[in-house]
Amino acid sequence: MALPAEGDALFPAPPSLARGAHVPSLAAYRERYRRSLEEPQEFWGDIAKEFYWRTQPSGSFLKYNFDVTKGPIFIEWMKGATTNICYNLLDRNVNEKKLGDKIAFYWEGNEPGDSTVISYSELLHQVCQFANVLRAQGVKKGDRVSIYMPMIVELVVAMLACARIGALHSIVFAGFSAESLCERILDSNCSLLITADAFYRGDKLINLKQIADEALQKCRDKDAPLRTCIVVKHLGREALVSGGRCGKSPPLKRLCQDVPTPWDAGVDRWWHELVKDASKECEPEWCDAEDELFVLYTSGSTGKPKGVVHTVGGYMIFTAATFKYVFDHHPEDVYWCTADIGWITGHSYLTYGPLANGATSVLFEGLPIYPDVSRMWSIVDKYQVTKFYTAPTAIRLLMKFGDEPVKKHSRKSLKVLGTVGEPINPEAWLWYYRVVGEERCPIVDTFWQTETGGHVLTPLPAATPMKPGSATFPFFGVVPAILDECGEELEGEAEGYLVFKQPWPGIMRTVYGNHERFETTYFKKFPGYYVTGDGCKRDKDGYYWITGRIDDMLNVSGHLLSTAEVESALVGHASVAEAAVVSHPHPVKGECLYCFVTLRDGHEFTKALRDELRNQVREKIGPIATPDYIQHAPGLPKTRSGKIMRRILRQIAKNDRELGDTSTVADPAVISQLFQQRCEAAE
């Protein structure tokens, strides 16, 4: 097929995919979109009917206020209806849909050859057993449970067990530091922690229990002791199974490795010992559609992470519907989302959305380039993956190694490719399209946020002509708008603030324990709208293009960080008086951290100090926040009122002397000094 020229070109959805597609054409998309806006109750009601509801909604299907000037912000979908999301994901699929023997997950370990599978009925049994364990440990509806685990089946079991008994899970990505874990445990007052002994990330051993213990000690220091810590024996797992793979196959790193696991008998319990005698039956807790399902922390521009809260009913129908339509899911598909469950993508599109659709997924513990750079494609072939969802940063990383590692694997099974997490540059898009998908797989560039719960701007694979780098059009029920600085809605071709005009079922409901922060962050700037914090432009064909964050946030490898949280980690060091952090372009990560630090009197800027500062940030936040550049700044460019001028720092970081207006800088001499002392390379 001759491809259109690059740039603003349209890549049509492949006609072969239209046969049997849920949304086979642009006209079909438009018709359904129109219905979702004109008849929301019927539209979402039809989707809700696919699920089991113990009782139907008692009042209105949707009630909300998006306008802070008219009263408190609230959103309620199907309030009064009762259900259980875990029941819908597992019992309904096993008992009603007869999918008990269907594979829910192919688990693929860090080491090739280390793998296992779990069926829907086995998953149901494990979830029931663990839900009984949680109840026996005193966990009740509404309690918060912190989960800090590698990508293993027990992570899914733990989250669904929480959902089954109406407890809120708060999953903390296993790459976060002890400090970050402690902060999150305290913020939502979790009563129990679930973790694992250890795991390998590539060839690096991560002793997770040790980090979890440091976090628990920090909680104790703050007078908030946690009652129980349940530990999965993951790395040492095979030691538990007599006649397991240990003796039969060549030794794999994970197998038989009993790492020393620090233990406090008053707090710690082994997962396998607790579940041993637990019943495989567990009556679900029937929850209101508006009961809280989980908390997930995301960076906030003040530096303190926000506990984003999602609720049972709306999140269930939204993740189920987006998964079905955006990946055009069919029962025979094998779907693979490479995101970690510690992020929202792993919640919505590795766990809830796929399981709600009775899908078979790959759950991968490892890294894209371990043990070699063709690992991803060997997994695609191994499981005959049909739908593949990853992040632009992974695509850019793999692109660096050329086409050969991709082409040596067949990839014939692939039908749809997806991306998420940050804007995808057209070069990476085209490489993904041409090399990985061989021009036969559409790319769904899905724009969404932890806060939105699911896709809000996205192509549909058999319907939407694509433009490389554009998230195209809104999903059903979603009404975007672009506002100018004064809050005026812009029509036609325009660029400005991306906002949404009305709620969809999966939108967050509050910030845990701080509803005021929810209102201020998302609804105060432009009353009447949900403000995403992203810039956006709409082209002449009505396509939406995300231009990136317009607040003090940056997106490193698809992970949102706030400059304030990195600054506060830096000034926590005894030698630092002041720090200013800006985002800097990076060829693989998209953006990276460029830090300017002013030292206290008597301290010297040395390589050793730079390493200490880098470690300080890793320890406070986690390895994802490791600064690429740390520059000594004897002074910082400030306005006369003392506000740091980050706009100028960004130019200094790039060595770009186009500074714009500098008339408000209190001491212009610091600018030339900073240019002179720029870090030429990340050391």
Ligand code: PRX
């Ligand atoms: O800036 C946008 C970017 O990621 C932010 C949301 O980050 P987070 O809450 O961590 O969730 C990431 C996974 C959903 C957004 O505000 N972003 C996400 N997807 C895209 C994107 N930017 C451009 N294009 C996307 N497809």
